[in-house]
Amino acid sequence: MSFDFVERALKDLKEGDLYRTLMPIDGPQGPRVRVSGKDVINLSSNNYLGLANHPKVKEASIKAVESCGAGSGASRLVSGTMRPHLELEERLATFKGTEAALVFNSGYHANLGIITTLAGREDIIFSDRLNHASIVDACILSRAKFKRYPHCDVNSLERILKDSKGYRRKLIVTDGVFSMDGDIAPLKDISMLAERYGATLMVDDAHATGVLGNHGRGTLEHLAIDNPDIIQMGTLGKAVGSFGAFVTGRKTLIEYLINRARPFIYTTALPPSVCAASIAALDIIMQEPNLRDELWNRSGFFRGYLNNAGLDTLMSETQIIPVVIGNARTALTISNELLEEGIFVQAIRPPTVPEGTSRLRVTVMANHDQDDLKYAAETNKRVVLNKIT
Numbered sequence: 001m002s003f004d005f006v007e008r009a010l011k012d013l014k015e016g017d018l019y020r021t022l023m024p025i026d027g028p029q030g031p032r033v034r035v036s037g038k039d040v041i042n043l044s045s046n047n048y049l050g051l052a053n054h055p056k057v058k059e060a061s062i063k064a065v066e067s068c069g070a071g072s073g074a075s076r077l078v079s080g081t082m083r084p085h086l087e088l089e090e091r092l093a094t095f096k097g098t099e100a101a102l103v104f105n106s107g108y109h110a111n112l113g114i115i116t117t118l119a120g121r122e123d124i125i126f127s128d129r130l131n132h133a134s135i136v137d138a139c140i141l142s143r144a145k146f147k148r149y150p151h152c153d154v155n156s157l158e159r160i161l162k163d164s165k166g167y168r169r170k171l172i173v174t175d176g177v178f179s180m181d182g183d184i185a186p187l188k189d190i191s192m193l194a195e196r197y198g199a200t201l202m203v204d205d206a207h208a209t210g211v212l213g214n215h216g217r218g219t220l221e222h223l224a225i226d227n228p229d230i231i232q233m234g235t236l237g238k239a240v241g242s243f244g245a246f247v248t249g250r251k252t253l254i255e256y257l258i259n260r261a262r263p264f265i266y267t268t269a270l271p272p273s274v275c276a277a278s279i280a281a282l283d284i285i286m287q288e289p290n291l292r293d294e295l296w297n298r299s300g301f302f303r304g305y306l307n308n309a310g311l312d313t314l315m316s317e318t319q320i321i322p323v324v325i326g327n328a329r330t331a332l333t334i335s336n337e338l339l340e341e342g343i344f345v346q347a348i349r350p351p352t353v354p355e356g357t358s359r360l361r362v363t364v365m366a367n368h369d370q371d372d373l374k375y376a377a378e379t380n381k382r383v384v385l386n387k388i389t
């Protein structure tokens with residue numbers, strides 16, 4: 001087989017400034033990381049609460065390796081469910097205040113599993129245009145009719161719900177917090193539409209779990225929505241600082257997913273130590289609300305500083321702060337310059353974001369040093385304004 005087409009595709013990516021490379025870092029994920037032997041401020045991690053390197057989380061993980069070993073052996077339906085998996089699911093259901101929970105190996109797996117199990121050829125899915133790629137892939141894989149509505153536009157959503165007749169079931173899917181824009185879905189309106197038009201609502205709370213709401217339960221808590229029929233997916237590799245993902249909802253839903261969700265059934269389960277780390281992190285999330293205060297103070301400062309400088313951060317309301325640049329090459333150049341000045345922030349380019357909206361995706365952490373953030377905000381302002389005006 002010839003790989004000419006691969007060479008050509010790679011060349012095209014390079015010429016279009018869309019080529020991606022892996023940036024090696026040394027040591028743990030923290031508010032600072034080591035890149036090429038240099039200590040830099042990390043504005044690129046989803047470890048929002050700093051739990052990935054928390055002593056209690058590490059200790060729980062090490063203890064679980066000692067008591068349960070390194071691996072889980074097989075799918076939970078084959079080699080048996082280890083105690084840490086069950087305990088994690090019980091804790092997640094309590095944390096979210098739902099009937100039950102089921103753990104998946106990643107958010108990507110969870111979205112694939114939930115959506116392809118709930119929707120098939122005779123069904124229709126309504127998905128926000130800026131939903132995460134794993135939702136898009138899941139919708140395509142489900143073979144359901146797939147309709148995308150303009151970002152957060154409830155009037156358009158209602159119009160297409162009204163026009164969609166003759167389907168067996170309707171599923172509305174939206175991110176709670178949008179991963180590249182940092183804004184929050186208008187879930188009150190969307191959940192009303194779901195009820196009015198007999199649709200199931202699923203929320204991907206990957207970036208809201210642990211951070212939004214007084215108890216960190218996520219977008220529904222933040223917006224004071226209490227509806228046990230809403231399906232909530234969340235991840236454990238972001239604010240929870242560990243790895244994996246989960247879905248919460250009705251007991252019958254969980255029972256059905258255990259029996260039908262292929263990305264749950266046909267894969268080796270998470271290592272027990274990963275589950276133990278998540279349990280320890282959930283304890284911290286529940287016991288230390290001040291971590292969320294720290295995160296909001298820092299995020300508010302950073303966004304406010306950039307906005308006062310006239311930089312466009314879209315509709316961000318959270319710890320994810322996009323700095324829109326436009327052109328992919330300029331975004332890359334700015335990212336490289338910032339690294340030279342001691343700031344690690346990735347340029348996010350198409351297809352991750354729409355054409356012409358390449359951006360720096362700044363993520364703030366609860367344990368960022370305040371002086372580091374001040375320096376990062378000032379340097380961002382100087383470097384960005386120098387390039388785009």
Ligand SMILES: Cc1ncc(COP(=O)(O)O)c(C=O)c1O
Nearest residue numbers: 106107108132179204206235237
């Ligand atoms: C909104 C959203 N959903 C799902 C995922 C996938 O989660 P994971 O990284 O656990 O696979 C991500 C990850 O980036 C995400 O941003």
